[in-house]
Amino acid sequence: MIRSTILLSTVAVLGLTACTTGPTGYEDPNAKAKTGALVGAAAGAVAGRLAGGNDVGERNRATVAGALIGAAAGAAIGNQLDKQEAELRAQLGNNVGIQNTGDRLIVTMPQDILFATDSASLSGGLLGDIKDVGSSLLQYPNTTVQVIGHTDSDGDAAYNQNLSQRRAQSVANVFISQGVPAGRIQVIGRGEDQPIASNLTPEGKQQNRRVEIVILPNA
Template identity: 70%
Template sequence: MIRARTSILLSLAAAMTLSACSEGQMFDENDPNRQAKQGALIGAVGGAVAGRLIGGNNNDTVKNTLVGAAAGAALGGVIGNQLDKQEAELRQQLGNNVAITNTGDRLIVTMPQDILFATDSAALRSDLQADIRTVGRSLLDYPNTTVQVLGHTDSDGDAGYNLDLSKRRAQAVASLLISEGVPSSRVQAIGRGEDQPVASNLTAEGKQQNRRVEIVILPNA
């Protein structure tokens, strides 16, 4: 009976978490601490599942589940709170052309390539480096994170050429972050080419959205 009740609770908690993540129904979008709360919920579910998998008799299973849930909630809340704070600071500091997405477990800072690079070039425009340097200083303020710099292109031209260009552009942004003092061990440059579009490549507007550099900030667990 205890095992059955625990399984039911875990299933309900997982369903609630999926609802919070996919639909945002459990948290007010205007709540500045929404990601901290969501992170705590996700961490609680993950911790509960991990605690249950430890095994043991029924009493041990329940105890492990509760301990895991509490530990996961605490860790998830800390990570979510950190992301909320860093997101708010970056929104105040970055220009209007930069988009910031907070998923609850990472920040994604998206910059259009058109404002960073000339056509077919991987050389950063010197007059448009301020936002990247701002992100670099933010990374120094939040050292317990790793960073992925992802380059993306539209589908015009040869796919192999686009992949190489996206890699070189990602490396250019990563190098500028490192020049601001971010340890190179924290930064990874990755080219995605035309493989991960966010809009249709059949329109000029869609292609413009697809030409982008994403700086993904991942808190270390």
């Protein structure tokens, strides 16, 4: 039974991996869903095995059942993210970045367009895009949303931390005004602690000044 479980898991992993690859330049439109299924299967297998008790046969049966349930849930999440990503790409402007990691969407907006220098008051530049994201959050209610503010390293670190928190809150307030429940939203200020580029160049600093909206499907 143990060997059967290992064999089944190996075949499933190899099968899903093969489905997500192809000729150079080919992009599988279902890749994220398949990745979600793979991740879900692994998590489900672990959970099932832990819940299987002390009997070896029961543990193995629970492992297989958990993998199947986890794969189905993971594929559903992947499909939802693919659909939401496509809709957001069609709605949002070129200044907004969207990354689909397979288990979450990360929407990145540059603070230089969102806010004036040293201000946490939203300007009109990307307000329409923020509202489009809010509408998407209403359309996909079974998600948790993290709004995360980031700054460059110029100035006092404590001041940057506070500013990033207030800017993230300003974006979250737009979502709340649209009807997104405040309980779904986590507001986080990272200040200068998580740069994505060098703070030694103006271009790098500009990339670091950003607000990230992380959309996490609920399990």
